[in-house]
Amino acid sequence: MPLQYPLLFPYGERGFQIDVPHLIVPEEGDDDGAVDPDPAPGSPSVEASSSYPSGGGDSDTNSRNRMTMQDYYRFMCHYKGDQPNPYICYGLLSSQSVVDARACIDESRLWYIIRNQDMFRSEHMQGITDAVGDGCVDGDVVGKRTIVPSSHMGGRRYFNENFHDGIAICRVHGAPDVFTTFTCNPKWPEITAALEPGQAPSDRADVVVRVYHMKLAEYLDEIKSGRAFGPIKAVLYTVEFQKRGLPHAHILVWRIGGNGEIGVENINSLISAEIPDALLDPLGYALVSEF
Numbered sequence: 001m002p003l004q005y006p007l008l009f010p011y012g013e014r015g016f017q018i019d020v021p022h023l024i025v026p027e028e029g030d031d032d033g034a035v036d037p038d039p040a041p042g043s044p045s046v047e048a049s050s051s052y053p054s055g056g057g058d059s060d061t062n063s064r065n066r067m068t069m070q071d072y073y074r075f076m077c078h079y080k081g082d083q084p085n086p087y088i089c090y091g092l093l094s095s096q097s098v099v100d101a102r103a104c105i106d107e108s109r110l111w112y113i114i115r116n117q118d119m120f121r122s123e124h125m126q127g128i129t130d131a132v133g134d135g136c137v138d139g140d141v142v143g144k145r146t147i148v149p150s151s152h153m154g155g156r157r158y159f160n161e162n163f164h165d166g167i168a169i170c171r172v173h174g175a176p177d178v179f180t181t182f183t184c185n186p187k188w189p190e191i192t193a194a195l196e197p198g199q200a201p202s203d204r205a206d207v208v209v210r211v212y213h214m215k216l217a218e219y220l221d222e223i224k225s226g227r228a229f230g231p232i233k234a235v236l237y238t239v240e241f242q243k244r245g246l247p248h249a250h251i252l253v254w255r256i257g258g259n260g261e262i263g264v265e266n267i268n269s270l271i272s273a274e275i276p277d278a279l280l281d282p283l284g285y286a287l288v289s290e291f
Helices: 044-049 069-077 091-115 125-133 156-173 205-224 264-270 282-290
Strands: 178-183 232-241 247-255
Touching: 069 091, 156 232, 178 205, 205 232, 205 247
Parallel strands: none
Antiparallel strands: 178 247, 232 247
């Protein structure tokens, strides 16, 4: 990063390094401190760290005591009060550095997958059937390409499995009854309150995404509990990002008792496409007129 962004790192600060141990914060009354920073060769900490890629997933969900590349950039991108952060404080240049950091994480994960192909060589029967259906009738072809598992977000198998899950829901429950879009409002007070003077919401993708994630979870809870559209039997959604970095979700809802056919009466009972009355609903009027 310092070589790519000399304006952000004018003193050539160090970036991510392999085999940096996690700092274990001792609980009250515990005398243990950090992990041994220089373990002996062959010790469990060294052997455990060699089993995971440098761009691995969440450290709190996997048994590892070495910091991954994602752990490092998560820490570096986290807001620290009264400390200039090159990853969040310098507008578009900081945003570009975050994109490059994410690209480094993906490259590291793919490099780990390529080096450990023996772990992913076992093709399922359905995978072989799909290959034959795509025209790979030669048995030598199946299982000899570089296999990217479905756990890698953005890969072909990742999209295929999610597509199959969605089609399976439609096969069981039929056509959805409600299609709704939940967008992000950059004027949400939770976002504007976290901005530094002179910053725009597009400069703080970390704040925008976190606030949106919490509000989306709250909205999905309203749907699943039946308070929004009545009792439901299935929900399917996907999150997309607009060009300015604002996320929005497309949500499909299958209601209990719904048959995929919505009439005028049902539509009017679920949504409203008119400006609320300023006297009867002042809050709704203020929100609609402003946003």
